[in-house]
Amino acid sequence: MKYPVIHREIRVSGRVQGVFYRATAMDKALQLGINGFVRNEPDGSVYIEAEGIEKNVEMLIDWCRTGPSFSKVTGVTVENGMVCGYNGFKIER
Numbered sequence: 001m002k003y004p005v006i007h008r009e010i011r012v013s014g015r016v017q018g019v020f021y022r023a024t025a026m027d028k029a030l031q032l033g034i035n036g037f038v039r040n041e042p043d044g045s046v047y048i049e050a051e052g053i054e055k056n057v058e059m060l061i062d063w064c065r066t067g068p069s070f071s072k073v074t075g076v077t078v079e080n081g082m083v084c085g086y087n088g089f090k091i092e093r
Contacts, residue, residue, distance in 0.1 A: 003053040007081040009039075010048040012064050014074035021046050022091045024068040025060075032056040035086035039093070051086050 012021070022038045025048060029036065033050040041047050048064070050057050067073050 005051055005057075005083050006054050007036075007049065007051045007083045008057050008061065009047055009079045009081045010050060010061060010064055011046070012046045012048070012067065012073055012075070012078045014016055015057075016046045016062070016067060017044055017073040019070035021071050025064070025092055026089055028063050029060055029089040032060055035089055037086070037090050037092045039091070049081065049086070051083055077090050 017040050022040065025046070028086045029038075029048075029050060032052065034050050034056055036049040036051050036053045038046060048060075050060055052060075061076065061078055064076050065073055
């Protein structure tokens with residue numbers, strides 16, 4: 001059975017830059033079979049576009065609420081988006 005792919009735009013705020021948030025988010029996304037990207041934003045937040053089956057994308061979103069051990073997440077917002085057909089997951093600079 002093939003599951004539908006969903007797209008979520010995730011913005012994470014708090015102490016999330018300079019604490020390996022992007023690298024560990026990429027590791028988690030790859031473990032979950034999620035495609036997309038993660039990048040630092042000028043306002044100090046981290047922005048993620050994630051595509052995959054709903055259960056796995058929701059698991060990534062749950063992970064984002066905590067992040068890596070050195071981070072301190074104060075907020076996570078999630079919006080639905082159009083599936084772009086990303087191939088793999090990368091860190092954007």
